[in-house]
Amino acid sequence: MEKSTVFNNRLLPYLLLLPQLVITVVFFYWPASQAIWQSFLREDAFGLVSEFVGLENYQALFAQPEYYQSMLTTVIFSTLVATLSLSIALLFATQADKNLKAGGPYKTLMIWPYAVAPAVAGVLWFFMFQPSLGMLARPLRGMGIDWNPLLNGGHAMTLVVMVSVWKQISYNFLFFLAGLQAIPRSVIEAGAIDGARPMRRFWTIVFPLLSPTTFFLVVVNIVYVFFDTFGIIDAVTGGGPAGATTTMVYKVYADGRLGGDLGGSAAQSVILMIIVIALTAIQFRYVERKVQY
């Protein structure tokens, strides 16, 4: 018996696909191709002078030690943010999944940070940890810790990681919670009857069943740390001190928007795009095999 829908009209499927295709072309392929084209140009901010320079922008970029520094910073930053935000969200989601009395308000509170704009979140945390006035920095200093994200690169990195993680936990939490609630109770109960302790039940039953969710979140989180965190970095540290929190995407923003170097900035965004495409491809090719749907 034929189960799939049959379209008698040959045009209809294309017509139905069209809106999606138009959106993809207008909002992805077109800007992406513009970026690639622009990366071969040298242009002033106003677009008055435009000259084809071939790979010069790329050469200039790879001659900068700061660019390699920003790559390293990105690796550290994205690893920390993705790992921490995923594991903390998973912990919270497993707790929320238990039969809590105040489950509703708890969940609402958990989702809140997601509604806060990155720049606002950045400013909020910046003020809490501002070395001499911040309400959380003062006790730190009181304990004898010389907290100073203005000069200490490690402290600044800690701060932007904290804000970025805090912002992303909500999103991860939502998906993890939905994933957990989709797991049938009976399976876990069967494990319990067989004598498996909670931790063992979690790692052998729950976690593998959560793997599609986890995989999806890993991809989303990597895209998040690569592209969505510059607002936070801008508000909290401005890429400093001494470039310690300048990630690749922040450098794109700083060079292009603040510096008016559109060609160099476009070259960077092309490289960034290639990296993310590669990462996503690797994830789907190799990591997805371990996912059980």
Next chain:
Amino acid sequence: MALRQFGAAATVTVALALATPAHAVTEIQWWHAMTGGNNDIVNKLAEEFNASQSDYKVVPSYKGSYPDTMNAGIAAFRAGNAPHIMQVFEVGTATMMSATGAIKPVYQLMKDAGEPFDPKAYLPTITGYYSTSKGDMLSFPFNSSSMVMWINKDELKKAGIAEIPKTWPEVFDAAKKLKAAGHATCGFSNAWASWAHIEQFSAWHNVPIGTKANGLDGFDTELKFNSPLHVKHLQNLVDLQKDKTYDYGGRTSTNEARFGSGECAIFLTSSGYYATAKGTAKFDFTSAPMPYYPDVAGAPQNSIIGGASLWVMGGKKPEEYKGVAKFFTFLSDTNRQAKLHQESGYLPITKAAYEKSIKDGFYEKNPTLQTPLKELTNKEPTENSRGLRFGNMVQMRDLWSEEIEAALAGKKTAKEALDAAVARGNAMLRTFEKTAK
């Protein structure tokens, strides 16, 4: 129901449109970055101008921070939709002036419109920043400030410092005393690191930041602020940072609150901090000229300005330019300038307005507002103190601050940091030079 309301509204609109007199009012768009009290002043200026005549209507709109406003203007220009007047902060000057065709030089505008205009009527340290080496004024000075040293008089007294320090060695001394007297986390500090320790520092000591009169005479300029004097100064800061006799205060103004809260009793920042200081400080404070090294011949020279000016965008109709020129004449009026200065705390842009404020006795009541003017007019500006104009200055400031931070954090020596700041800045200048025609 909703539709009927819409219909009614449309009818009213049409009726209003028909009722307008035959001669059309020329609208002049003015994009700016002024917030709070200064936003009110901008709106009031536009209202007064609009009420003063019936041919033109100035429409101010707030477009966000200085960089935001500038970016909005550039984006609008690229889309063929630029405003007539755009407020651009001083570090955007090189970008604006290199955009031949995108802008209409103010001296040209005034000449074309036949408006009376004498560049000599304006304070030379202000116009120097916005003029070509021939003295042609490219943009119209609007809100200018300079860097001053804010002093918490109460705390200085408590620490047994009888006089406000004048030189850097005296500041270091005072900071040590302040630290001993309880200011454990901050003897002195500053906002705007590169503005304080590179840009203003160089002008104030009459040493070049770069060649070609700090870039004013052309874009083929090279940075020079890694001189022994600059290295010595940064090294002093590095040494004092170790025990927080000096405590770094960041690239922007976010740390200004450390002065208001009483944590730092000596603080270098913009004279535009006046209104905030007045609102927050619960102690007796004043402003003093920036410190200098007494062993440097000729120091102190004169300071340079911060703040913003008004740029006129290119490609507009002559009729519109006429309106812009009339508006600038309106702004230059001595009484209006003096009032603007006294209300906003920004500097008067004309000599006459400054003299009027002196005559009015304004500074006897508000000596803090005279400090930046005394600094700016301290001596005739030289090649090194006329101003500066470097391409990509917004980003370059960040880069310079980055290197200062590296030195203060002990990652580089003062010399290494300044050498790197110069080398990286030069690379950026070369890129800019290629696009600037």
